[in-house]
Amino acid sequence: MPLPVTVCIPARNEEQNLPGCLDALRGAFADVVVIDSASTDATREVAEARGAKVLEFAWDGKFPKKRNWVLRNHAFETPWVLFLDADEQVTEPFLDELRATLGGTPHVGFWISFNNWFMGRPLRHGDVFRKLALFRVGAGEYERFPEDRWSHLDMEVHEHPVLQGSVGALAARLDHHDYRGLKHYIAKHNEYSSWEAHRFVWLKTAGAEYWNSLNKRQRFKYRNLNRWWFARFYFATTYFAKLGFLDGWTGWVFNQFKLRYFQDIRLKIRELESGDV
Structure with a gap:
């Protein structure tokens, strides 16, 4: 059935x-x-x-x-x-x-x-x-x-x-x-990083009802996405603490892409907050 x-x-x-x-x-x-x-x-x-x-x-x-x-x-x-x-x-x-x-x-x-x-x-x-x-x-x-x-x-x-x-x-x-290959993966995550940057900036002025709807992991992320250490912290956690290095070359490349993704978000946040776009 x-x-x-x-x-x-x-x-x-x-x-x-x-x-x-x-x-x-x-x-x-x-x-x-x-x-x-x-x-x-x-x-x-x-x-x-x-x-x-x-x-x-x-x-x-x-x-x-x-x-x-x-x-x-x-x-x-x-x-x-x-x-x-x-x-x-x-x-x-x-x-x-x-x-x-x-x-x-x-x-x-x-x-x-x-x-x-x-x-x-x-x-x-x-x-x-x-x-x-x-x-x-x-x-x-x-x-x-x-x-x-x-x-x-x-x-x-x-x-x-x-x-x-x-x-x-x-x-x-x-x-x-x-x-669909790396070209699509990179383009998709470029769109996602822009979306995350805009959401971060909006959440800074959002009321308690929006923050209360986030889970614990989301709240940690959106409080720290603009910190210089966040991308490196994520990389260290996933690649070393969670043993991503055991996936060899593929694991290294994947985690480098994730590191770059969070760095892109931080830079786009700075750009939005500076009023350059």
Whole structure:
């Protein structure tokens, strides 16, 4: 019997990543929905050929963005929703844990973790990427920020859902593969670093309700992103303390990219605060 979960996959020009994501889902979930943003490649054809529903999303530059839009506008027929990116794939241990968990859980949401792959090789050490991507329909929606003036990304970036109820964590991991190469990775993180810089500047004047919606890790990050030591602290933690160096050359390159990413955020914060842009 399929799991009582609707899988929602935001997408735009994801013909390379989407087949692996959808193939891993086949038959395991009650419903699969791809939310497409006017893809110019074969994203729609790939999705429909694998039995997924395709919803077209046209962002008007304002709230809601893609994930909140589908939460507000799609007629869900399941009690749970799982948000996946097109470069993420469920695993058999993850499916087994869902089958054993969802029927009697008191939680309204779950953190899920990922096995990360970079340049075609697995990263078995370092920081574990996780996000709150599985939750009950109607339990909440993604954080909302007044970003109309400075964000041109049509999907939530690093926002988490704000849920009414307790949240648990699943032990089994998903796989995170991106088959679009370093050019796309660098361009994507350039966009993300700009978004993070703007969010940091905005949070400096935000009220308590916004800070209270952040988890402990988020609060630490947004209090210190502009510190000279933060990027180095992150690198030392993930590469040395969390044994990222055991991933060899790939681990070194990946952690260098993350170091540069946080350095870019700090420099963009300084640029915004100086009024040079």
